[in-house]
Amino acid sequence: MTGTGDKAALSLPAVVAALEREGLRLCGGFTPDDADDVPIVARGRRARSLLLVGNAGPAMWRRFQAAMPAGPDPLDHWTRAVVTEIARRYDATPVFVFDTPPRPFQRWAVKAGGCHFSPLGLLIHPRFGLWHALRAALLFDRDLGVRPSPTSPSPCEDCRDKPCLATCPAHAFRVGGYDVPACVRHLETTGGEDCMSGGCRARRACPVGAEHLYGPAQAAFHMQAFRTAISAFSRTPAQTTRNVFPDNDS
Template sequence: MAAGSADESLAGALAAHGLMARGGFVFDDDEAAPAGPSGAEATAVVLVGHAGSAIWPHFSRWRVAQPAALADPLDCWSRATIGTIAKRFSARAVFPFEKPFLPFQRWAMRAEGLKPSPLGILIHPEYGLWHAYRGALLFETRVVEARPQAMIHACDACVEKPCLFACPADAVSATRHDPDACLAHLRSGRGGACLGRGCLARLACPVGAGWRYDDAQQAFHMRAFAGAPVDR
């Protein structure tokens, strides 16, 4: 994004909700870009996400005021929060959970120079596996392209690779991640440790350990993935 007060204001607007800009880029001239706020092709995208549990207090306070049976509450919070910020900055908000699905992981790799871990999650050299992309802002005004620095892939530098041996469902290997095996384990009655503590393979990764999600946040994500009831 271009330097200046507008960027600083966007950073502040996101930070007020525990969010942050996770890099961005200008679409190539010959690239089919999604529509921006007016319906014309967007010229640039800025990824919006978080690291660690920065969003959790904000989401938790919002959640208390919502109906107990609200479906996909974190997605609802993301849509409401990022959507409001998008209007303020003349952008279109898009989300990784909405159809037609947009290439969020490819955008994220392009914006921040990250690569996938054996768990399928992009691994960050500082945050490890404890980060996420909650949405993106599409702009129709060209902004300065942020060229990500070439980052060292943390998994390549990891010798012991404890994540490959920590999964009780054998859903993680050096060559694949099997979400169906993970889901079957969680629903089998043997997945209590994972549901209560979070993904054991993810917890085994030593990178970014200081950014690990709070226990409540980890349990929320695991129970949501398993289709189990989540606490308010």
Template structure:
């Protein structure tokens, strides 16, 4: 595989600077091996690399909320997705990249990319857990390039769940949705329809997520938690 060039490093720094005012970060890079399945660039060629773009803690909340409040329609039916595209697509175009979003088909394997690029593993909730940020992070897009790129993120060296013996996320769930081998979405949604669920998780955020000790200082602000929970169809 060809090594990243000086121009590639300059492109990455330009993107990093353009994302910063929006509370977004370059989260990690994945260079595809020859012949490996890769997303297609805008011109139909397979991408050589992708760099993940996302938030750390509540970093995007204030820029996003200011944008949403400035619009008569509050950003439409999917405001966070619409904001992400409004911010990231021009940056991608300016640097000759192709932007991919989790909400758009063909559905790209964002979690697989993140696990390879940042060395992350899933938590019992299904959310990828980061050694430093815990469960308080997310991916808003990926940028595809026709050149290899150097590392852009903070690669995990361990899995916080492996060194957590008490597993408070499991016992904190009022719906017992984490009692089995996989997170039970149906149990979670059923609980959120109850008075206790509406007064608890639906208002202040998932109690299991909040119970996780990893990255607790990156916890989303209350208004961001309410926004994300309100997006659930319960």
């Protein structure tokens, strides 16, 4: 993480460059309105610009591995430290996907443009496929000129076979639903070792953005976090959810 120092001159390119130095990326943005459930920024002002912060492929993982803070939830800890420093430097208010109360990050990402819901409930990106994640948002009390990206068709619309739904060894996914207990049971058996070490098999079946697939260490890290996050659901009835993949979207 870059060391603290004086505040920097604010511009959109400067913020983007600061994110990229940490392996993060600008995932779009927009001017919030009352329907977006965006918190008030510092000094009680309304946010006039919202920038989504995330990652794609292995770039963030390399920076995170170099730091690897001790203790529980190391990725959340690293994300908070890095993004909070960037927010301080550019006089922004940070909001994180792991904060409570939860904020509608997926809805913000869809409004920002470029992402669509996939059959798995994850957001799919036309370039990165399912191998991206939202981490935070930066709120500014001034207009930075960022606008939603032009809408484009979802890559899932032309995907007839839907291999993401057909590949899950636990048959946990279906259109509009996700069987949490079935997924947990599978991951806790020897049959789930492939998913735990290489990443969700259903997710890997998607052909979009396959070149951005997470490496083994990153995949295993996220799958351990995923299994921990969904274990609380293992004794409840099957559920429909869009909020169980901690390394994609809130």
